[in-house]
Amino acid sequence: MSYIGKGIPRVESFEKVTGIAKYVNDLMLPGMLYAKMLLSPHAHAKIKRIDVSRAKELPGVKAVLTGEELNYKQGLYLRDKDILAKGKVRYQGEPVAAVAAVSEEIAEQAISLIEVEYELLPTVFDPVEAIKKDAPLVHEELGSYEFMKGVFHPVPGTNIANHHKLRKGDVEKGFKESYKIIENEFRMPQVAHVPMETHVVIAEWLPNDRIKVYTSAQSPFAVRNLMSVTLGIPHARIEVEVPYLGGGFGGKAGIHLEPLTALLSKKAGGRPVKLVAKREEEFNTLPCRQALVARIKTGVSKEGRILAQEITYYWDAGAYADYGVNIGRAAGYSGAGPYDIENVKLDSYTIYTNHVFGTAYRGFGHVEFMWAIERQMDMVAHEIGMDPYEFRMKNVLKPGSITITGEKIRENTGRVDKCLESVAKEIGWSKRKTDEERKAEIANGKITGKGLAVLHKAPAMPTFTSCSAVAKFNDDGTVSISVSGTDMGQGTYTALAQIAADTLKMPVEKIIMVWDCDTKTDPYDWQTVASRFLFMGGNAVIRACNDMIEQMKEVASAVLRAPKDELEIGDERVYIKHNPDEYVTYKELALGYVYPNGNAIGGPIIGRGKYIAQGLTILDPETGQGLPAIDWTYGAHGVEVEIDIKTGDLRIKKIASTFDVGKVINKLLAEGQVKGGVVQGIGTGLFEGYIYNKEGKLLNNSFTDYKIPTAKDIPDEIVTDFVETPQLDGPYGARGVAEHPMISVNAAIANAIYDAIGVNINDQPLTSERIWKALKEAGLN
Template identity: 60%
Template sequence: MTLVMEGRSEGAMREAGYRYVGHSPDRQEALEKVTGRARYVHDMELPGMLYAKMLHSPYAHAEILSLDVSEAKALPGVKAVLTGRELPYLLGLYMVDKPILAQHKVRYQGEPVAAVAAVDTRTAAKALSLIKVEYQPLPAVLSVEEALTGGVLVHEDINTLDYVKGVFFPQPNSNIASWHKTIKGDIQKGFAQAELTIENEWRLPQVAHVPLETHVVIVQADPYSPKVKIWSSSQSPFAVRNLLAKAFGISRGDITVVVPYIGGGFGGKAGIHLEPLGVVLSRVCQGRPVKIQATREEEFNQLPTREGLRGRVKTGVTKDGKIVAEEIYFDWDGGAYADYSVNVGRAAGYAGAGPYEIPNIELHSRTLYTNKVFGTAYRGFGHLETHWVIERQMDLAAQALEMDPYEFRMKNLLREGATTITGEKITAHSGCVDQCLEAVAKEIAWTGYQSAAEREKAFKTGKVRGKGLAVLHKAPAMPPNTSTSAIMQMDEDGTVRLLLGAIDMGQGAYTTMAQIAAEVLDMPLEKVKVIWENDTDKNPYDWQTVASKYTFMGGNAVIRCAQDLLRQMKEVAACVLRCPVDELTHGNERIRHIQHQDKAIAFKDLALGYAYQNGTGIGGPLIGRGVYMAEGLTNLDPATGQGLPALDWTYGAHGAEIEIDVETGEIHVLKIASAFDVGQVINRKLAVGQVVGGVIQGLGSALIEGYKYSPEGRLLNPSFTDNKIPTAKDIPDRVVPIFIENPQRDGPFGARGVGEHPMISVPSVLANAVYDALGVNFYELPLSPERIVSGLARQKE
């Protein structure tokens, strides 16, 4: 792979006066990881630790008639056997609908029905084989069509489930876990003005997260008090604490969640998963620590996945290419439990039309219960899925108009002064999607679709090439009152220890926060130490590490924290130097007088309080605090979806060039150019890593990944044997990250997040390039060789 980087140079950064922001220092934890010293929960062993295994349902939907665990309990080395009958708890982020173990019936194949804790994993596995379960299979809901008919209910108790009211909208006596509506303008009037209407349906399957480190947790519950300590591979320690407290009716202060190094998450480790089972097993075992470590098959078959989707779009346009009306239905295959799926559906409600100005729109986003593995957050949070639908629809609209898809998009993109589908006005500080599209089109030398004659000529060679374009946008999907915080403590030598509530799971968040702190304090980066292990008893609060929100929110909190530390130092220094505080500045690890540069005090001499020559001291240990809460956001109107859901928008675009073997159907990606208006690059090397990693992960969804089920609802590809992800052989020949920097006025140094965005619209841009190469449109993912060959065969018929 050839990697080409474009954007503002480091020389330009220095000229702008930046010292660390915009540069590319190595990640703070790099040495720990490459030497193997980094400790993960997988590595941990505690004295007296037990090991847990789970028994999984072979049925997608069935009543549990009987469950006999007597032989398992009698096996030497077994310390506990639990079933759902003993656990009357329900859990849920937004809808409280999920038991720890299946109670009266199972709702997906792979759902755990019993758990064993034993002295070792071999004994636990043997005990599982001794458990006898009798099931009565029930009809299974295995598609969005079956879910919408409501003939079989996945949750008969949907009418009584607890949920976040006013934000999510379960429909009574149905399989609709939540129904979000966005209405702007007059849809009927808009379609009456349309001179051409384009209507299509698109689909994509569930996809696994596949972090390098599987889910793992160790729990130790105090046998003499409600106190619980948890070590978890989690993106969301404070959410785990909150949800456990709610489920078990105990104080948040009695729950400690510790997250050491974490080997990837991609959204699959947000929320709560294995922790509750660990709590109840440890309690039954009189407080012995219990470790639950998911196998790779359990990652596929039991733990949450990305939702499947059926999208239907009707677009009305004028002959000169302006969109005047659009009707969209997103039907999400959310699986057996709501988890994050309902919030994915909510995000699709306000972002699902893409970065286009549409005067008249009606958008329905319905999260549906089915008897499949349940869905959750996944990198892009539904935006890869919705942009698969929208960006393919935009190309087909251009085809129907016989218009260049670049020109068609440019006519309709959101720009300054436009309003989004929820009524938010785009300002000069919102970023520029048109600049992103222009940049990638230039990079791939876009000149429009090939002619039929050009395609026919290329077919004779056996290899055909095509180019495609696609745009994207995403804002952090989070509640209006989301907040984060930071704490700094200065040591005697002037070193700053930075404590954060967020989790660095490989994205480099801690390194960028150290850069921001060093920039504000104007001190050497190596003297800013981020404390790696996250502990809810010690670290300051952060909502969750999701939504590409942390560079923006955490960066602002760290800036305020550093400013608080400076304020304290200046107040003490003003006393020592006998001058007003506003006459002091800082730089080179010193507080100094603006006018008299020789009047200065080193940071380290203020760290624990300043000592006069006679021994008198003033000040004290320096501890800074900084908080940031999302500002100006609102809940959305339940009837129309109008409101302000977006903290900031990051816009982007992809341009791709591919080559297809017409005999085998294999797609080879020659080049992808990916442009993002990030406001300000904080760490160029980390930003490039996000783009390259996101593009390659997007290739998996585009070309090879997807769950397959039997007619009875059994997952057919629960392992790497049949459920593959991209390897080094699948990397494009060239990846061109392009960073456009229109600063976000309220962002840290103008920055916006870019963690999830590179994955969004990758399937769309490849399918658009496939059309350019073959003259064939595809409406379902993945774009496997079999699907390509079948599409070519249909074209010849």
């Protein structure tokens, strides 16, 4: 029996629904203290004075920290962030002081006793304004910061944290040969991750400068590495454990509260300290998705071929670079979408502002720039009088196409055209609605429309990314699998159990996934980001299982007196191919085989597997040419909407989503990923987004004012489908689909709105108010 493709339930279901699963906030350590942070009320201000004397004197307070005490810089790709604001604050909500006390109530009281005197500084909030020469500098010291050279390109003396260039062909020549040139600007606001579990850390600074951290992070080894670099403590002295994780979506990648919590523990004499972010701090203090301003200029032939495209992305990184510079880089090498374009000029700027800082978010920038690309594609098609489906089909990447970085698309790369064909068929795509047809619907008070959008994404990661897995037999013949990629709800551990069961040819019920990830005992994994865990972790698990098989055959060869190459496995036994009745069971081999006379051979069967990204290159700093990705996942959405003409309220009647995943490992979980991502994409498309006042204060920092989708916002019908073009180096042919379902949902909705009312909306979110104004512009209400 093969488990590949089967929709088995998630392996941790029982633990989660019964409450047995333990999260960081469930943990209690002897003598534990509780931490709170004092946050800046200003977006940009000099810190003239901090008085913590009254807080220190409060009974029960064991530690008080300010930025002046901490000579550390943290950062993932560019080290630009103080653990607590030092000298000045750069966004409203930035921590300026922290305390640890014997109770949360005392810690909260101590925070209220700290006095801070500020001197306001000029602010900048729009990334396009921030790039101008006379804009206030968010980081005057940018030229002195350490960063990953050769990969990122900060510009000292400006607010540009990274400038990624992409050049392919001759864009000016392409524009000269174009029949029409269409230019547009598109905007998207910052968006919150909103995991069910907020950021939580427990840290203990042990004797001999050893640090133990329990954290709700996506990547324990990344936390260990970044803490080592930040604090100057050797890796071997830092242990990071991640238990069950209550959602992440990229907001828990990298490090955030871990160094501060560890330093509070040190100041408190080594007592463990717990820091739990309040929901308001998730919005105000911890990172969000970057905002984007996109400007696109497209030259097209009379026949509908894209001849040239010039793109500029202005990413609002907020106050610190974090993952933002790599998002800008990812937009640089995939930011023209899954299209075959001979001439491309693309500039992707990651820009500092006085907003909350941005980080990785499901889709890693692709939700944002594909919004712009897929809106532009529809608008270009309308301009030349071509059906948007036909226009896309004429221009999408196909086998033989060359990407904007110079990579050749092959038969096994994936098929975006098949995904587009699938969703168009599912929603009954036909030619665009005529004005007469639109008027006939208006009489009924509701008007409908259909929209299409395609997408692509590859893992955005360094060239040296690797992971590993350990598989070991237990006494009873079950197998335990240890990895250090985290399962934050996406179901990857279940898929890895299926992969292991299929490779070892044994029941999946006998595969035990070790849940807690601990850097002290578990094998290395880079990070659980970029939709790369199934692909890379799956390969590592296969290799670990194959290592076990080789060890079993080695021992079985002696027991059965047969050469290894004449042995086969199946039904939890190793047998002779031409005589299956001659066999030895896995259980007999698990810890070492014992002969009837008591002699023993072999020993515990422990398999090791590893995988590293193959063939990736650093991209040319001037042209962006090179190989940036190990695989590409393509997809498409088709949407049908209904709009109330009087109110602008929008209902999604149907959304069809198709992805080329190479090979479906678990159909149940793959469908769940798609449906969850689609609903999250609807939230981004219709109503999510940070709202600031003119002083840079975030106005919607709670669920009262920041809305996410509820059951009432789920489409009437969600249809999922998969194309399977096997990835030759993927586990059983699979590639990732974790982030992709959220990408381009917003663009498909906006394209459907245009189909309904004939007005383009180029700013997100697509609120009822914006739609109502568009209806008014069209004279429909």
